[in-house]
Amino acid sequence: MGRYVVRRLLQMIPVFVGATLLIFLMVNVMGDPIAGLCGERQCDPATAAQLRREFGLDKPVWQQYATYMGNVFTGDFGTAFNGQPVTELMATAFPVTIRLTVVAILFEIVVGIVLGVVTGLRRGRPVDTTVLLLTLVVISVPTFVTGLLLQLLLGVKWGWIRPSVSPAAAFGELIVPGLVLASVSLAYVTRLTRTSIAENKRSDYVRTAVAKGLPHHRVITRHLLRNSLIPVVTFIGTDIGALMGGAIVTERIFNIHGVGYQLYQGILRQNTQTVVGFVTVLVLVFLIANLLVDLLYAVLDPRIRYA
Amino acid sequence: MPEQPHEPEGAIAGTGMGGGMDLATSEATTLERTPGGPRGTGPAAKPRSLWSDAWRDLRRNPVFIVSGLVILFLVVISIRPSLITSGNPLQCELARSQEGSQPGHPFGFDGQGCDVYTRTVYGARASVTVGVCATLGVAVLGSILGGLAGFFGGAWDAILSRTTDIFFAIPVVLGGLVLLSVVTSNTVWPVIGFMVLLGWPQISRIARGSVITAKQNDYVQAARALGASNSRILLRHIAPNAVAPVIVVATIALGTYIALEATLSYLGVGLKPPSVSWGIDISAASPYIRNAPHALLWPSGALAVTVLAFIMLGDAVRDALDPKLR
Numbered sequence: 001m002g003r004y005v006v007r008r009l010l011q012m013i014p015v016f017v018g019a020t021l022l023i024f025l026m027v028n029v030m031g032d033p034i035a036g037l038c039g040e041r042q043c044d045p046a047t048a049a050q051l052r053r054e055f056g057l058d059k060p061v062w063q064q065y066a067t068y069m070g071n072v073f074t075g076d077f078g079t080a081f082n083g084q085p086v087t088e089l090m091a092t093a094f095p096v097t098i099r100l101t102v103v104a105i106l107f108e109i110v111v112g113i114v115l116g117v118v119t120g121l122r123r124g125r126p127v128d129t130t131v132l133l134l135t136l137v138v139i140s141v142p143t144f145v146t147g148l149l150l151q152l153l154l155g156v157k158w159g160w161i162r163p164s165v166s167p168a169a170a171f172g173e174l175i176v177p178g179l180v181l182a183s184v185s186l187a188y189v190t191r192l193t194r195t196s197i198a199e200n201k202r203s204d205y206v207r208t209a210v211a212k213g214l215p216h217h218r219v220i221t222r223h224l225l226r227n228s229l230i231p232v233v234t235f236i237g238t239d240i241g242a243l244m245g246g247a248i249v250t251e252r253i254f255n256i257h258g259v260g261y262q263l264y265q266g267i268l269r270q271n272t273q274t275v276v277g278f279v280t281v282l283v284l285v286f287l288i289a290n291l292l293v294d295l296l297y298a299v300l301d302p303r304i305r306y307a
Numbered sequence: 308m309p310e311q312p313h314e315p316e317g318a319i320a321g322t323g324m325g326g327g328m329d330l331a332t333s334e335a336t337t338l339e340r341t342p343g344g345p346r347g348t349g350p351a352a353k354p355r356s357l358w359s360d361a362w363r364d365l366r367r368n369p370v371f372i373v374s375g376l377v378i379l380f381l382v383v384i385s386i387r388p389s390l391i392t393s394g395n396p397l398q399c400e401l402a403r404s405q406e407g408s409q410p411g412h413p414f415g416f417d418g419q420g421c422d423v424y425t426r427t428v429y430g431a432r433a434s435v436t437v438g439v440c441a442t443l444g445v446a447v448l449g450s451i452l453g454g455l456a457g458f459f460g461g462a463w464d465a466i467l468s469r470t471t472d473i474f475f476a477i478p479v480v481l482g483g484l485v486l487l488s489v490v491t492s493n494t495v496w497p498v499i500g501f502m503v504l505l506g507w508p509q510i511s512r513i514a515r516g517s518v519i520t521a522k523q524n525d526y527v528q529a530a531r532a533l534g535a536s537n538s539r540i541l542l543r544h545i546a547p548n549a550v551a552p553v554i555v556v557a558t559i560a561l562g563t564y565i566a567l568e569a570t571l572s573y574l575g576v577g578l579k580p581p582s583v584s585w586g587i588d589i590s591a592a593s594p595y596i597r598n599a600p601h602a603l604l605w606p607s608g609a610l611a612v613t614v615l616a617f618i619m620l621g622d623a624v625r626d627a628l629d630p631k632l633r
Contacts, residue, residue, distance in 0.1 A: 015472045016476075018469070019474075019476040019477055023477060023482075023485065026485045026486055027485060136615065136618065137611070137615065139614075139618060140562065140566075140611050140614040140618050142569055142614070143570070144569075144573050144589070145589065145607040148589070148596065148603060152597075156596065156597050241478065242478060245478020246478060246479075248480055248481065248574070249570060253593075263481065263484070264574070267485055267488050279481065283476045287476060
C-alpha cells in the first residue's frame with residue numbers, strides 16, 4: 001500500500017509539470033501581460049522595459065516557468081498586477097468554490113445513487129423509463145441554460161431563492177447553484193449506478209444473500225450496492241476537478257465570487273499570475289482526487305490489493 | 308446456412324412480442340442479402356458483417372429514426388436557412404425591442420429588436436459546423452495517434468499515454484477561456500481548432516485500447532505469418548475491427564462539442580457578434596430575462612433539442628454496434 005502510494009505520487013510529477021507547463025505556455029500565448037498594465041493606452045517603451053525586467057518577463061519562457069514553480073513550492077504564488085498577493089485571492093475564493101463543490105458532490109452522491117439504485121432494481125418499469133428520459137434531457141441541456149432557467153423560475157418568477165448569491169456565500173444560498181453545477185454529472189451518476197446495479201442484480205452472490213434469508217434492504221446496501229459502486233466512485237472522483245474548473249459558468253450566472261469568478265476576471269484582465277496560480281491548484285486537486293479514488297477501491301473491494 | 312447463428316440474436320434484438328414473426332423476417336432479409344451467390348461455401352458468400360447487422364438494427368430503432376430526422380432537418384436548414392425563413396438575422400429594429408410573439412414573428416423580438424425566429428434558424432449553422440468539423444478533426448487525429456501508439460507500443464505509447472494524462476488534468480472550459488480570449492478572428496475555425504487540440508486525447512485513449520484488443524486476434528497473427536507489412540495489417544485487418552468504439556464515442560462527443568461551443572460563446576470567447584450562434588443569443592438575452600424570457604427560451608430550446616438528438620443518435624449507434632451493452 002505504502003509503496004503503491006509512493007509510486008503513484010511519482011507518476012503524478014510528470015503530469016503535474018506537463019499540465020502546468022501547458023497552461024503556462026497558453027497564458028504566454030494569451031498576449032503581452034504588460035499590455036494589460038497600462039489600461040487602454042499603449043505602454044511607454046521605457047516603462048514597459050522596466051516592468052518586464054521587474055517581473056522577469058525578459059527571460060526565456062522555460063526560465064520563467066522554473067522560477068515560478070520554485071516560488072510556488074515555497075508558498076509564493078506571486079502578486080496579481082494590482083499588488084494583491086495571489087494567495088490572498090485564493091484564500092477568499094477557494095472556500096466559496098469548495099462549499100459549492102461539496103453541495104454539488106452531495107447532490108451527486110445522494111440523489112444520483114438513490115435514483116440509480118431505484119431505477120436499476122426496477123428496470124423497464126415506468127419509473128425507470130421516466131428517470132432515464134429525464135437524465136437524457138438533463139444531459140442535453142447545457143449547464144448554463146439550466147442555470148439561467150432555474151434562476152428565472154425560482155429566483156425571478158416564484159421568488160423562492162435570491163437570484164444572486166451574497167459575497168458570504170453560505171451553504172444555504174448555494175443549494176440551487178450546487179444543483180445546477182451537479183446537474184449533468186448527476187444524470188451520469190444515475191445512469192452509471194443503474195447499469196451497474198442492473199448488471200450485478202443477477203450475480204451469484206446476490207442470489208446467495210437472498211437464499212440465506214437476509215432482509216431485502218441488507219442485500220441491497222451491503223452486497224449489491226457495495227459491489228456496484230466502483231465505476232460510480234471513479235466517476236465522482238474524476239468529477240471533483242471538473243466541477244471546480246467548470247464552476248466558472250455557474251459562478252458567473254449566480255454571481256458567486258469563487259475560483260471561477262477570479263479566473264474569469266484574471267483572463268479578461270490578462271492577469272497571468274492569477275490564472276496560472278489558480279490553474280496550478282486546480283490541477284493538483286484533480287490529481288489528488290484521482291489518487292484518493294484509486295485508494296478507495298481497496299476499501300470498497302478488498303479483493304483489490306496494492307502491493 | 309452458415310448465417311444460422313445470427314438468427315436467435317435477431318429474435319432477441321426484436322422487442323418482445325412475436326418472436327416467431329421476427330425470425331421469419333430476419334430469415335427473409337438474410338436470403339435477400341445473399342442474392343444468387345453460392346450458399347455459404349464459396350468466398351463470394353459474404354457473411355453478414357458487423358456493419359450490415361448494425362444497420363439492420365438501426366433501421367428498426369425508433370430512437371435512431373427520430374434523432375436522424377431531427378439531425379437531417381438541422382443539416383438542411385444550416386445549409387439553406389432561407390428555406391424556412393425569409394428574414395435577415397442581422398436586420399433589427401430597436402423600436403421593437405423585447406416585443407412578444409406576433410403574426411409573422413412567431414418567437415417575438417430580442418433586446419436589440421432582432422427577430423428571434425430568424426436568429427434561431429440561422430444559429431443552427433454555427434452549431435452544426437462546429438460540431439461536425441470538431442468531431443471529424445478529433446476523430447481523425449485521435450485515432451491516428453492512439454492507433455499508432457496501440458499498434459507499435461513501446462516508448463511512443465508511453466509518451467502518448469502520459470500526454471493524454473496531462474490533457475485530462477486541464478479543465479476544458481478553462482482551457483477554452485485562456486486560449487480563445489486572445490483570438491480576434493470571428494469565424495468558427497479557432498473554436499474548432501481549440502476543440503481538436505483539447506479533445507483528441509479522449510478518442511486516442513479509446514482508439515489505443517481497441518487497437519490493442521484487435522492486435523491480439525488470430526487473424527492478425529495469420530496475416531503477419533503470411534508476410535503482410537505493418538501498414539497492410541493496420542489498414543486492412545486492424546482498423547476495420549477497431550473503429551466501432553471510436554465511432555460511438557465520436558457521435559456522442561458531437562453533441563457535447565455543440566454544447567461546448569454554446570458555452571464558450573456564452574462566456575464571450577467562442578463566436579462573437581455579429582456571428583449568429585445560439586450561445587451568443589442566450590448570453591445577450593440573459594440580462595433581459597425578467598421582461599423578455601422568450602428571447603432566451605427559443606435558442607435554449609433549439610440548442611437542447613440539437614444536443615439531445617446527437618446524444619440519442621450516439622446511444623442508438625452504440626446499441627447497434629455493441630449488443631453486449633444492451
